[in-house]
Amino acid sequence: MAEAAPSRPAVPTYTFEVVAATQAAGTRAKRFRGGIQNPYSRLPDWLYPTSIVVVFSLFIIYSGLVVLFETTGRFGPYLSPFFSPEVNVRLAGFLIPPALWVAWAPLTFRVTCYYYRKAYFRSFLLHPRSCAATDPEKRDYRGETRLWVFNNLHRFAFYATALQTLILIYDAVIAFTYQGAFHFGLGNVIMLVNVACLLGYTYGCHAWRHLVGGSTDCFSCHKARFRLWKGVTVLNANHALWAWVSMFTVWFTDIYIRLGAHGVLGGAAWL
Amino acid sequence: MxxxxxxxxxxxxxxxxxxxxxxxxxxxxxxxxxxxxxxxxxxxxxxxxxxxxxxxxxxxxxxxxxxxxxxxxxxxxxxxxxxxxxxxxxxxxxxxxxxxxxxxxxxxxxxxxxxxxxxxxxxDVSWNYEVNKQIPPFSPSEEDLKDPEPWRMQQEDVQRLTEFRKCIECFLCQDVCHVLRNHEQKDQYYGPRFMIRTATLEMHPKDSLDRRPMLKHKAGLGMCNITKCCYEVCPEHINITDNAIIPLKERVADEYFDPVRWAARKLTGDKRGRRPVRGMEDAPDQR
The missing domain is CATH 3.10.20.30 (Beta-grasp domain)
Known part of the structure; x- marks a missing residue:
């Protein structure tokens, strides 16, 4: 520490650009080199990004294998969410993987989702790894511009996914009939839970919240939109939770139906 | 030591x-x-x-x-x-x-x-005050200015803005924002505090300016990648990301990234009726 305190420099007339330049001139306190103690979490700051990388990577690998190499998602009355709606197109005698016609919509929806953006920017790209973490200082960060500007297409992915969610409701209802008779099995419960979670995730989306009421400046002038906005806000408050839960229900539903389709589960009526 | x-x-x-x-x-x-x-x-x-x-x-x-x-x-x-x-x-x-x-x-x-x-x-937090000066202040329409009666706002309109008005300008959100903190890009992004301030103005029913050109260009809204650290540190628990930054991003998407809305505006006119803020398009390339 300096023995004598230096005299305060004269304060110049600042402009936005001048101040921005001086702020970057290396006059800041050195970074804290100890472990950053986030008062709102007792978990180590590497845990969140690591978990995201592991779980997302496993899901992406699983989804890729299913979409590219599986030709059916049907087990009795049940239809996998990866294959709904069923589209079978043959090109020169070869079946185009049916899930390709479907998977792009939820994939784009999740990639551009405001929650998933946080998750993958923090974990895969380390922007930042954790709040206040001592990441490398780089000036070439471009945020959601240039390549990542496609995130602004989130609303279009929402339109497609919202439609697909309605089709999944139809699938869940129609699965109660099999070979002309009423059917009830574990698969019905799994499909219903999956649809409920997907509805919670899809219709709690920020783009939907904006569309139903957030875009207006005057709630009192649009009472119906305001009520809708309040309802969506309830779901939106837990959007991250819905995102995680619905990802796992989609995953689990497909695994269940796939195991059944491959004969692993046998043919018991309660399935 | x-x-x-x-x-x-x-x-x-x-x-x-x-x-x-x-x-x-x-x-x-x-x-x-x-x-x-x-x-x-x-x-x-x-x-x-x-x-x-x-x-x-x-x-x-x-x-x-x-x-x-x-x-x-x-x-x-x-x-x-x-x-x-x-x-x-x-x-x-x-x-x-x-x-x-x-x-x-x-x-x-x-x-x-x-x-x-x-x-x-x-x-020295003076940079924040300089940023604040960049944001066009509350600007009611000519019609509202001439209105001799006191303005009346409904509770639901006030409540939405009240959350943002809780800001105590501690600048912790600016401090934790990795765009400013790790990447030192103060010349390209106004920071979460000023997204809150802009949201207060943009969502005010009596304001008549359209600050979306400013948000996209000079204010650098696209630099935010929704990592929510600003929300984590806010001592007033303002939901900065979900209630201010994301709605502003959606409004910018309305104007610049939504061809359907663009076509609708061309056909039916801009129903928001706000005057766009000009002269804010000269920021570095942030498109």
């Missing part, structure tokens, strides 16, 4: 609870960054501890007993003035809202990293 534990004669105006703290015999070690723009270091202080003490109490005890020249900016000690922002064990927090007993072991107190140090725990 320097260590200073010698205790000077206590001054008469030491608050009673701090005198009681001295009597308990318990103490904590506070490592406080002391320095100026030319450099500095962490200095250790032994501070008597008492239940209920906050970090600011401890820093003020140091100022009163050991180093009278320790520079710290504070005012209300009630988490309402936003003056005592610092980094405690590396995390941006208000010193007056951080209890000593919520930490274990030595406690490190450093100035906000994002802003240049003036001295000790005091940083």
């Amino acid at each position: 320097a260590v200073r534990s010698e205790v000077a004669e206590p001054v008469d105006d030491v608050p009673l609870h701090l005198r009681e703290a001295e009597a308990t015999g318990r103490s904590v070690t506070l490592k406080v960054w002391r320095g100026d723009p030319t450099g500095g270091e962490l200095v250790s202080y032994e501070v008597p501890a008492q239940e209920g003490m906050v970090i600011l109490d401890a820093v003020l005890w140091i100022q009163a007993h050991v180093d009278a020249d320790l520079a710290v900016r504070w005012n209300c000690k009630a988490a309402k003035c936003g003056s005592c922002s610092a980094e405690i064990n590396g995390f941006p927090r208000l010193m007056c809202k951080s209890r000593l007993d919520s930490f274990q072991g030595d406690i490190t107190v450093t100035p906000m990293h994002t802003f240049p140090v003036i001295r000790d725990l005091v940083t």
Whole structure:
């Protein structure tokens, strides 16, 4: 520490650009080199990004294998969410993987989702790894511009996914009939839970919240939109939770139906 | 690291609870960054501890007993003035809202990293005030200005803005924002605090300006990648990301990234009826 305190420099007339330049001139306190103690979490700051990388990577690998190499998602009355709606197109005698016609919509929806953006920017790209973490200082960060500007297409992915969610409701209802008779099995419960979670995730989306009421400046002038906005806000408050839960229900539903389709589960009526 | 534990004669105006703290015999070690723009270091202080003490109490005890020249900016000690922002064990927090007993072991107190140090725990946050000047203020329409009656706003319209008006300008969100903190891009992004301010204006039913051109270009809204650290550190618990930044991003998408809305505007006209703010398109390439 300096023995004598230096005299305060004269304060110049600042402009936005001048101040921005001086702020970057290396006059800041050195970074804290100890472990950053986030008062709102007792978990180590590497845990969140690591978990995201592991779980997302496993899901992406699983989804890729299913979409590219599986030709059916049907087990009795049940239809996998990866294959709904069923589209079978043959090109020169070869079946185009049916899930390709479907998977792009939820994939784009999740990639551009405001929650998933946080998750993958923090974990895969380390922007930042954790709040206040001592990441490398780089000036070439471009945020959601240039390549990542496609995130602004989130609303279009929402339109497609919202439609697909309605089709999944139809699938869940129609699965109660099999070979002309009423059917009830574990698969019905799994499909219903999956649809409920997907509805919670899809219709709690920020783009939907904006569309139903957030875009207006005057709630009192649009009472119906305001009520809708309040309802969506309830779901939106837990959007991250819905995102995680619905990802796992989609995953689990497909695994269940796939195991059944491959004969692993046998043919018991309660399935 | 320097260590200073010698205790000077206590001054008469030491608050009673701090005198009681001295009597308990318990103490904590506070490592406080002391320095100026030319450099500095962490200095250790032994501070008597008492239940209920906050970090600011401890820093003020140091100022009163050991180093009278320790520079710290504070005012209300009630988490309402936003003056005592610092980094405690590396995390941006208000010193007056951080209890000593919520930490274990030595406690490190450093100035906000994002802003240049003036001295000790005091940083130069003037950049924020310059940014504030860039934002066109509340601008009612000519029609509303001529209205002789007092304006009436409904509760639901007020409530939406009230959340943003809770901001105490502590600048912790600016400090933690990695665009400003890690990437030093103050020339390209206004930061979360000013997204809040812009949202307050943009969502005001009586405001007549369209600040979306400013948001996309000069304000650099696209630089935010929704990592929500600003929300995590906000002492007023303002949902900065979900209620301000994301709605603003959606509004910018309405204007610039939605061909369906563009076509609808061309066919039916812009129903928002706001006057766009011009002259804000000259920022570096942030498209």
